[in-house]
Amino acid sequence: MTDNPFGDAAADHETLLRLPSLPPFDPSDPVESAIISTLADNWPHRATVKRPEPDIDALFDADKDDYPIQLIPFHDDDRFRRLDEPTRRRILAWAWIAYNKNVMDVEQYVVNPGFRLLSQDAFGTGLGDVLTVATLQAMVDEQYHTLMHLNASALTRRRRGWHLPESRLPYGPTVRHHHAAVAGAETPRESALVSLAYTTVAETSISSYLGLMTDDDDLQPVNRATVKLHRRDESCHSSITCELLKIVYERLGTDDRRMLLSGFAAGLQAFESNDYRTWSAVMEAEGVRHGAEMVSDAAHDSDRRKLVQDCSAIRRLCEDLGVRDEVPYEW
DSSP, rough: OOOOOOOOOHHHHHHHHOOOOSSOTTTTTTSSSHHHHHHHHHHHHGGGGGOOOOOHHOOOOOOBBBOOOGTTTTTTTTHHHTTTTTHHHHHHEEEHHHHHHHHHHIIIIIHHHHHHHHHHHOOOOOHHHHHHHHHHHHHHHHHHHHHHHHHHHHHHHHHHOOOOOOOGGGOHHHHHHHHHHHHHHHSSSHHHHHHHHHHHHHHHHHHHHHTTTOOOOOBOHHHHHHHHHHHHHHHHHHHHHHHHHHHHHHHHOOOHHHEEEEHHHHHHHHHTTHHHHHHHHHHHTOTTTTHHHHHHHHOTTTTOOSSSOOOOHHHHHHHHTOOOOGSSSOO
């Protein structure tokens, strides 16, 4: 695995970011969203982490593909089509491992750091108990989602009898761009705003990313079940994130708002893109003939579709805030 670009500096930044909090939350204040309150109260009933774990071994079907072949950016390349079946199956298994790794990395390095800032009131919004509890519940969910996807990858390796180590794969675009943007921020305040922007993009758009794996009946059942369970939680997380973002946004100054919206655009561009670095690593790991050329040709094909097509949730958020046209992004 590439060297972890994240260290103890994040904790130092969070200490510096702590602002004097506003007076304690007044339960009669309309800012305390009824939506958030309902979601927090319902957490013990709806969260995947609170439910019995499915027997994923019993769901595994060795005859089914591990990943939708149409999501491979070069699936229509004649050189890929001519690959023998064992190689093709291993590439699809690698794709599933990479998919899980990207989910886990986004949860750990993008989503939870932003939630942590919110839970510590880094933006001085004076969040009350209900909002703080909802944020911490979401963080617990994200840890469990990471475990779910790790278990799914481990099952694939065990049942296929293939090594397929995550250590051969790089971080995906969202994590890479998030780290670069946070590291490039001039102040802890800017770093926090960038982190919040990427968290918001990820939490409002990840349901679409997970949806890529749920509609194919010919796909590995355990893989579909994993993303289905994860996706159920994310619909609630999207609502929580949007409501928290609205509260923060209303208290930001002009420059802070501009930086946040710019972060939205950068986060969207990273989140929706195909991960050609990872595909290059897969081709290299398998020693696929013409593999590098296949990936390069797909990456330079201007007609190639984005991986994630639907980021409508954050667009609606921006419309609710009345700032859709201020986000430097082509919707």
